[in-house]
Structures are given as structure tokens and as C-alpha cells.
Amino acid sequence: MNAAISPAAVVVRRTIAASAEDLFDAWLDPEALVEWMRPGTIQRTEARNDPRVGGKYEIIMHADSGPIPHRGEYRVIDRPRRLVFTWNSKFAENTLVTVDFLKRDSRTEIVITHEQLPEAELGSHTRGWTSALERLDTYGCGA
Amino acid sequence: MGEYQSSQLDGVFNALCDPTRRAILSRLTDNDARVTEIAAQFPISLNSISKHIRMLERAGLVTRTVQGRDHVLSLNAGPLADASEWIEHYRRFWEGRLAALEKYVLNKRKRK
Numbered sequence: 001m002n003a004a005i006s007p008a009a010v011v012v013r014r015t016i017a018a019s020a021e022d023l024f025d026a027w028l029d030p031e032a033l034v035e036w037m038r039p040g041t042i043q044r045t046e047a048r049n050d051p052r053v054g055g056k057y058e059i060i061m062h063a064d065s066g067p068i069p070h071r072g073e074y075r076v077i078d079r080p081r082r083l084v085f086t087w088n089s090k091f092a093e094n095t096l097v098t099v100d101f102l103k104r105d106s107r108t109e110i111v112i113t114h115e116q117l118p119e120a121e122l123g124s125h126t127r128g129w130t131s132a133l134e135r136l137d138t139y140g141c142g143a
Numbered sequence: 144m145g146e147y148q149s150s151q152l153d154g155v156f157n158a159l160c161d162p163t164r165r166a167i168l169s170r171l172t173d174n175d176a177r178v179t180e181i182a183a184q185f186p187i188s189l190n191s192i193s194k195h196i197r198m199l200e201r202a203g204l205v206t207r208t209v210q211g212r213d214h215v216l217s218l219n220a221g222p223l224a225d226a227s228e229w230i231e232h233y234r235r236f237w238e239g240r241l242a243a244l245e246k247y248v249l250n251k252r253k254r255k
Contacts, residue, residue, distance in 0.1 A: 010233045014241040018248045036243040112237045
């Protein structure tokens with residue numbers, strides 16, 4: 001993990017019987033994104049992107065209540081190992097998503113780390129999240 | 144998930160991101176306490192404790208009531224619930240997306 005950012009936030013893992021390359025590409029291909037970036041409550045998803053470091057993406061999930069845009073910028077594109085992008089939506093302003101693709105024999109473990117960036121954008125040392133009084137143990141502070 | 148401002152959550156996360164402030168909150172989960180009582184429990188200056196308490200107040204996690212000469216602090220757990228809600232929302236979201244990604248990639252392979 002990058003030492004400059006907090007070590008943990010929401011961390012979700014899943015091991016999938018597919019190559020890291022196939023899985024990685026599905027994160028950057030708009031035709032793939034509209035298929036799997038569509039939670040059950042969403043009627044359809046639109047996606048467009050400029051898949052290079054510093055390039056922007058936009059994923060709009062259309063819910064009954066209206067469109068929910070998600071926008072950000074790619075920070076790291078290291079095929080097929082790691083993808084890092086900022087993530088902004090009405091639920092999550094100024095957050096960072098890191099996706100690691102770990103080879104597990106013929107399968108691939110994907111680890112998503114989604115963290116808040118309260119001050120990182122200002123260039124100072126970063127403080128992350130910490131436990132809500134020990135009730136949740138999957139996220140912590142960067143210090 | 145509730146309608147709240149992300150900037151408020153930033154304040155909550157920042158406030159929580161310090162062991163002294165977490166200890167103060169833990170202390171206040173038991174019962175309300177005077178500022179002087181809190182200060183006596185930590186080996187740092189009253190000035191430093193006051194700064195930590197002000198940060199907790201700004202994050203909406205702690206409420207101060209002035210009773211005569213005493214400043215009494217109490218815990219306000221509402222913002223913590225919002226933070227937990229955020230975490231749970233995205234845990235469910237990403238778990239769901241990874242399940243959908245698996246389905247997508249495996250189906251695509253079958254079609255080839």
C-alpha cells in the first residue's frame with residue numbers, strides 16, 4: 001500500500017476464476033462497466049472514460065429517483081496489477097478507490113480499498129478514518 | 144442511506160483519527176463528564192485537551208453544557224451512526240459490484 005495514504009477504509013475482497021487481465025480490463029471498458037456497475041436498484045448505467053493516468057471517467061447510474069453521477073480521475077493504471085482512481089458522488093465526495101488484482105494460481109483475488117481523502121488533496125500528510133469506537137474493525141487511521 | 148453532507152463526515156473521520164480523541168469519546172460513552180475530569184485522565188496539558196475537545200465539538204460528536212463554573216461534556220452519537228452508515232453502504236456496494244463483475248467476466252468467457 002502507498003504509505004502516503006491511510007492503510008484502510010472499506011476493504012472488500014473477492015476471488016474470481018478469471019485472469020487478472022480480463023478482470024482489470026472490465027474496469028476500464030465502458031461497455032463492461034455499464035453491465036456490472038449496475039446495482040439492483042439501478043435501471044441502467046452510462047459510462048464514459050479516458051483510461052490514462054490523469055484521465056477522467058464518468059459513470060451515471062439511473063435510479064427511479066433520478067441519475068446518480070459518479071466521477072473521478074485515474075491516478076494509477078498498472079495493468080493487470082493495480083488501478084487507483086478518485087471517486088466522487090453525492091454519497092462520497094473526495095474519496096479514493098484502490099483496486100488490487102492478486103494472482104491466485106489460475107484465479108485472481110480482487111481487493112478494493114475505498115477511503116476518504118479529507119486532506120490528502122492539499123498535499124499534507126493524510127489522516128484517514130478510524131473505528132467508530134471499536135464497533136467496526138475494517139478501517140483505520142493513516143498515522 | 145441518509146441525506147447528509149460529505150464535509151460533515153470528513154469532520155467526523157478527522158475527529159476520530161486520533162487516539163486521545165477516541166479515548167475521550169470512550170470515556171463519554173459511560174457518562175457525561177466535566178472538562179476538568181477528562182483532563183485529569185490524560186498526561187497532556189489542559190490546553191491540548193481543550194483543543195481535542197473543541198475538535199470533537201466541531202464534528203458534532205460532543206456537546207458542551209455550561210453549568211455554573213463547570214463545563215460538562217456529553218456524547219452525541221448521531222454523527223458516528225452516519226459514519227458507520229457510510230462504511231456499510233460502500234461495503235455492500237462493492238461486494239455487490241464484485242459479484243456482478245464475476246458474473247460478467249464468466250458469462251463473457253462462455254460467449255467466446
